[in-house]
Amino acid sequence: MNIKQCVDFLNFWIRKERGAFYTIPECMELIDAGQLAYYMDCKPKYATSQLIKDILAPFKKKYNFTPSDTISGYIVIPSNSDYLDLLDVQIQYQVSNRIIYYPVKMYNEDERAERLNSQIDPVTVTSPIGEMDVPRYIRLYPTSGYTGTVTYFKRPVKPVYAYTLISGRVIVYNPADSVQLEWRDTEHTPILLKALASIGINLSDQEVSQFAELKAQQNYQGYNHL
Numbered sequence: 001m002n003i004k005q006c007v008d009f010l011n012f013w014i015r016k017e018r019g020a021f022y023t024i025p026e027c028m029e030l031i032d033a034g035q036l037a038y039y040m041d042c043k044p045k046y047a048t049s050q051l052i053k054d055i056l057a058p059f060k061k062k063y064n065f066t067p068s069d070t071i072s073g074y075i076v077i078p079s080n081s082d083y084l085d086l087l088d089v090q091i092q093y094q095v096s097n098r099i100i101y102y103p104v105k106m107y108n109e110d111e112r113a114e115r116l117n118s119q120i121d122p123v124t125v126t127s128p129i130g131e132m133d134v135p136r137y138i139r140l141y142p143t144s145g146y147t148g149t150v151t152y153f154k155r156p157v158k159p160v161y162a163y164t165l166i167s168g169r170v171i172v173y174n175p176a177d178s179v180q181l182e183w184r185d186t187e188h189t190p191i192l193l194k195a196l197a198s199i200g201i202n203l204s205d206q207e208v209s210q211f212a213e214l215k216a217q218q219n220y221q222g223y224n225h226l
Helices: 003-018 024-045 050-059 109-116 185-197 205-216
Strands: 060-065 074-076 083-095 098-103 129-134 137-141 148-154 163-166 170-173
Touching (some): 003 024, 024 185, 050 060, 050 148, 083 137, 109 129
Antiparallel strands (some): 083 148, 129 137, 163 170
């Protein structure tokens, strides 16, 4: 669905259940809340199946860092990255002609000292540990410079319904300037159901099918309101 169709879907059920309409800005807030709620459902299941990995694939990003980027051991993911959740930190170094990749295990602050003092499994520049300081700020120990990659999830982009007004009342959808959902088409309906659930409208599978049938028969005329 494009963003106009998403708004049509919401307002169809809001009108049916509440006898009212939501404005376009209100629908944008609802859809954004719905996609974040859906993301929170999917995120804990990541890597448990290929399906979930495919669903979240549009939001997986990488940030490559070098020793000049990791002064005092800090990795700072750029502020324009829309960083949301950390997946993995990996360093790399060269031994002879071979590149070695090492996964950095992340520790909580109450575990850090004990881990740094370990003589059985010492922390070194080739086997560092990491700690999330604040969002986007990761510190590696020992506090040296490193080369590697951070893999993370970015925030799903907020949708935008662009339109023009004719005679101050007729809304004409502008797809060129609109921002669509980044999710796969198969995830749009679950996101919209989450959006409706956030305002107390819970639909059954039969009701969702009913909407699809109405659209197919062209029996529904959508109305968008400012």
